[in-house]
Amino acid sequence: MSLKCKRRKLIMANRSSNRAAVPEAKGALDKFKYEVASELGVPLTDGYNGDLTSKQNGSVGGYMVKKMIEQQEKQMAGK
Numbered sequence: 001m002s003l004k005c006k007r008r009k010l011i012m013a014n015r016s017s018n019r020a021a022v023p024e025a026k027g028a029l030d031k032f033k034y035e036v037a038s039e040l041g042v043p044l045t046d047g048y049n050g051d052l053t054s055k056q057n058g059s060v061g062g063y064m065v066k067k068m069i070e071q072q073e074k075q076m077a078g079k
Helices: 005-016 023-041 054-076
Strands: none
Touching: 005 023
């Protein structure tokens, strides 16, 4: 496989990674994202958010993952 072909596959893989594993959960994930942003004081709005820093956006995503892991651990522990 040529380098050009490998790059193309990598680019295509990155594009598809921004999709929900369960499309039906997209609305709930969006709602959760705005709740987390509000908790953290990040002014996330529906639409353009290009004025936010990568640190602000990363904190929202990171905290979402942390809360989802905590919730799953509780569920697995039967609590």
